[in-house]
Amino acid sequence: MSDSAETFTNIDAALTDVVEPGADASQASQIHLTAQHPLPYWLVNVPRNQWPATCPDFLKGLPDKNIEILATLDADYRRLNWDGVKDLVRTNDIGKFQRVPSDLRRYLEYMFYIKQKYGSVMDFVLTERLHWDADDLKPRGPAFEHDDDFKVLYNDWPYGLDREIVHLVIWTKFDLDEDPATGLLTPSMWKKIDDYIEKTFRSRISPDHIIWFKNWKSLKSIHALEHFHVMLYKPDRDFIADITHGDVPLVEKIAQGA
Numbered sequence: 323m324s325d326s327a328e329t330f331t332n333i334d335a336a337l338t339d340v341v342e343p344g345a346d347a348s349q350a351s352q353i354h355l356t357a358q359h360p361l362p363y364w365l366v367n368v369p370r371n372q373w374p375a376t377c378p379d380f381l382k383g384l385p386d387k388n389i390e391i392l393a394t395l396d397a398d399y400r401r402l403n404w405d406g407v408k409d410l411v412r413t414n415d416i417g418k419f420q421r422v423p424s425d426l427r428r429y430l431e432y433m434f435y436i437k438q439k440y441g442s443v444m445d446f447v448l449t450e451r452l453h454w455d456a457d458d459l460k461p462r463g464p465a466f467e468h469d470d471d472f473k474v475l476y477n478d479w480p481y482g483l484d485r486e487i488v489h490l491v492i493w494t495k496f497d498l499d500e501d502p503a504t505g506l507l508t509p510s511m512w513k514k515i516d517d518y519i520e521k522t523f524r525s526r527i528s529p530d531h532i533i534w535f536k537n538w539k540s541l542k543s544i545h546a547l548e549h550f551h552v553m554l555y556k557p558d559r560d561f562i563a564d565i566t567h568g569d570v571p572l573v574e575k576i577a578q579g580a
Contacts, residue, residue, distance in 0.1 A: 361393075362377070363381075363389050363390075363392040363393035364377040364378060364381045364392065366392060366393055366394070366395060366423065367392075367395060367396050367423055367424045367427065368427075378431070379434065380430050380431045380433075380434035380435075381427070381430060384430075387420070388426065388430070391420055391421070391423050391426050392423055392426060392427060393423075394423045395423070396422060396423055396424050399422050399423055399482060401422070401482050401483055401484055401485070402419075402481070402482060402483050402484065403483075403484050404484055404486075404487060404531075404555045407483060407484075407487065407533065407553055408533055411533050411534075411535045411553075412533075414535075416535055416537065416538070417538075419481040420481060420482060421479065421480070421481055421482050422482040425479065425480075425482065425573065428479075428573070428576065429479040429573075432479075432572070432576070444546045444547055447493075447547060448547070451475060451478070452473055452475075452493055452547075454473075454495070459495050460495065461494075461495040461496040464496070465494070465496045465511070465514045465515075465518075466514060466517075466518045470495075471494060471495045471496055472492055472493060472494040472495065472496070473492070473493045474490055474491075474492050474493075474565050474566050474569075475490065475491055475493065475566055475569045475571075476488075476489070476490060476491070476566060476569050476570070476571035477489040477490065477491050477551070477571065478571045478572035478573060479571075479572065479573055480571070480573070483553075484555075486555060486556045487553055487554065487555055488553070488554045488557050488562055489551065489552075489553050490551070490552045490553075490554070490562075490565075490566065491549050491550075491551055491552075492518075492549060492550055492551075492552060493547060493548070493549045494548045494549065494550075495548075496548070497548060498511055498515070498536060498548045498549075498550060499511040505538055507536060515534065515536075515550060516534075519532065519534055519552065522565070523552065523554065526557075526558065526561050527554055527557050527558075527561075531554060531555040531556060531557070532552070532553075532554055532555075533552075533553050534550060534551060534552045534553070535550065535551050536549075536550040536551070537550075537551070
């Protein structure tokens with residue numbers, strides 16, 4: 323069997339498994355699937371009885387990277403292991419982090435909804451996740467000296483990583499100073515963050531099970547709110563519940579119908 327035919331067969335078989343008996347196939351019959359014309363990216367990983375007639379607005383005009391991910395079956399996606407995570411961070415190749423295809427679809431749909439309801443993702447995060455007043459974002463003091471100036475939460479839409487990896491985001495009211503020439507953290511800011519990591523995480527978790535990074539400006543989904551990322555391998559879940567004050571990521575809340 324050719325590669326293209328095998329790909330089509332795998333997609334069709336996966337979708338056939340989720341078709342409910344007696345489901346209306348009128349929409350599906352309008353989409354002609356062949357090995358030469360595989361399933362459009364906006365239908366992959368969607369149960370056949372839920373296929374939209376046209377590409378949803380939240381999936382239009384996407385960059386090639388996202389389209390390639392969305393066109394991949396969840397069953398064919400390979401989660402990144404801990405060594406792979408460390409390699410990407412240490413080589414500053416963080417642009418290669420990506421979400422599980424169906425998670426990416428849900429993420430894009432939710433971001434589309436958020437922008438319509440709140441005006442911007444930043445306004446949503448401030449109001450619903452951080453519970454910070456947009457008119458009171460001035461830090462009380464230097465970096466990490468006041469608990470009110472930063473907050474630790476789950477990454478609401480984590481990357482497609484080993485399920486033993488916990489992805490946290492530390493949001494800050496204070497600036498995370500960068501070198502304007504390189505876009506990288508200044509040495510003094512890097513040390514302040516690493517000292518915080520040492521005090522907060524390395525005292526509780528093996529240093530080899532912790533890694534942190536700050537997104538390049540081009541990769542930030544929320545530009546007006548400073549934040550950096552911490553990934554932990556096999557951490558104590560009670561510790562995570564304590565440091566996040568019992569936070570639950572949005573992706574789990576949505577899955578639970580909250």
